[in-house]
Amino acid sequence: MSNDRFWRAISIDSISSELFPRVALYLKSGSNYVLYKDPDRMFSAEDHHRLERNSSRFLYVRSGDVDSINEFMENSLAEMLARDDLSSTAKSRILYQTSVNCVIDIFESPEPTSNLVRCRNMVRHILQYVSSDPHAMVSVQKVIDTGFYLFTHTVQVAALTLLVNSELFKLAHDEMIDVGIGCLLHDYGMTFITNEVLEKNDALSDIEYWKVKQHTQKGYEYLKQSGHYGEIVLNIVRYHHERYDGNGYPTGLKGDDIPRSGQVAALCDVYSALIMDRPQRKANSHADAIKIMREEAKSGAFKLELFNNFVEIIHKRNPS
Ligand SMILES: [Fe+2]
Structure with missing residues (x-):
């Protein structure tokens, strides 16, 4: 499926390894979206480095997962902004x-x-x-x-x-x-x-x-x-x-x-x-x-x- 309406870009920098909901993440290749990580696997620091090395700035999620990501991120925002280690x-x-x-x-x-x-x-x-x-x-x-x-x-x-x-x-x-x-x-x-x-x-x-x-x-x-x-x-x-x-x-x-x-x-x-x-x-x-x-x-x-x-x-x- 390559219709952009069904996808939402997420900046890789905003994906925190331990603070991101378990959803499937995709890479965009031309006009296609290719599975990068399935929902069962955690996004790790190694993922960050790998994507950075490849100069990838965005991953994509299916629009159906956007609500749960928003809810998760908005609920944990205060906690993340208060952290001393970020x-x-x-x-x-x-x-x-x-x-x-x-x-x-x-x-x-x-x-x-x-x-x-x-x-x-x-x-x-x-x-x-x-x-x-x-x-x-x-x-x-x-x-x-x-x-x-x-x-x-x-x-x-x-x-x-x-x-x-x-x-x-x-x-x-x-x-x-x-x-x-x-x-x-x-x-x-x-x-x-x-x-x-x-x-x-x-x-x-x-x-x-x-x-x-x-x-x-x-x-x-x-x-x-x-x-x-x-x-x-x-x-x-x-x-x-x-x-x-x-x-x-x-x-x-x-x-x-x-x-x-x-x-x-x-x-x-x-x-x-x-x-x-x-x-x-x-x-x-x-x-x-x-x-x-x-x-x-x-x-x-x-x-x-x-x-x-x-x-x-x-x-x-x-x-x-
Ligand atoms: Fe304006």
């Missing part, structure tokens, strides 16, 4: 993979309360992790996996935005959770855009670009009518492409008429996009990303004071 990088990988699984599910069905509850829990873990471990942000950046740009980017924007909000503003815990949910869902409207446009490597035509820009308003309208999401979540989804000088979209709001949650998410969204590999260009270094954003801030795209605070926070976590 490095920041290992914790980031586990948190990243678990978050991505959760985001994929909520993108597929944003209505069921169970998915929202899972995402809330995930945001709590991300928040706790980025605010307690000074190496967290650098580690999260290291595990960025460009094969799943949308979901990876989404988790990174959530981690960054939570960090910036926690350092700059005194938000209530529930508001922070909504900030995290809003960031995990900020590009939800992309699900309304055809793959043909999303996967295009060449420059977009004017009409295609117009369609992509619709993701903010479409995501907002869809999530609003579902009735599950509050104002902070909806503001982030709708306003994360607005610019301080009014040159953003979808509404062209200007200055502090743009809700603060949208302004912070916009900075983190741009920064995250710049430091990741894209089909059209290689990732920028942290320093180059800040340089590009500083030019944009000077010409009015971001509120200068907020931008300077953002840079200070990001510099602290990226000493290089």
Whole structure:
């Protein structure tokens, strides 16, 4: 069977030898999936080394096993993040993979309360992790996996935005959770855009670009009518492409008429996009990303004071 719909990629780095459910794991060979480990055998440290030597970064599970993996990983997440014997990088990988699984599910069905509850829990873990471990942000950046740009980017924007909000503003815990949910869902409207446009490597035509820009308003309208999401979540989804000088979209709001949650998410969204590999260009270094954003801030795209605070926070976590 080779239909990708039936398979879910799992980053090998997130598979911990003794903390992973007993499911069959597969390797992808061309368009086929080949059994790597049957459910009865434990995934061992030797497996890690072997796969690393072969430069394999992912194993695949049948989509029918995804629920039990998610349940297992989400239930053991707090325990794993609290362990002293795991490095920041290992914790980031586990948190990243678990978050991505959760985001994929909520993108597929944003209505069921169970998915929202899972995402809330995930945001709590991300928040706790980025605010307690000074190496967290650098580690999260290291595990960025460009094969799943949308979901990876989404988790990174959530981690960054939570960090910036926690350092700059005194938000209530529930508001922070909504900030995290809003960031995990900020590009939800992309699900309304055809793959043909999303996967295009060449420059977009004017009409295609117009369609992509619709993701903010479409995501907002869809999530609003579902009735599950509050104002902070909806503001982030709708306003994360607005610019301080009014040159953003979808509404062209200007200055502090743009809700603060949208302004912070916009900075983190741009920064995250710049430091990741894209089909059209290689990732920028942290320093180059800040340089590009500083030019944009000077010409009015971001509120200068907020931008300077953002840079200070990001510099602290990226000493290089
Ligand atoms: Fe977006």
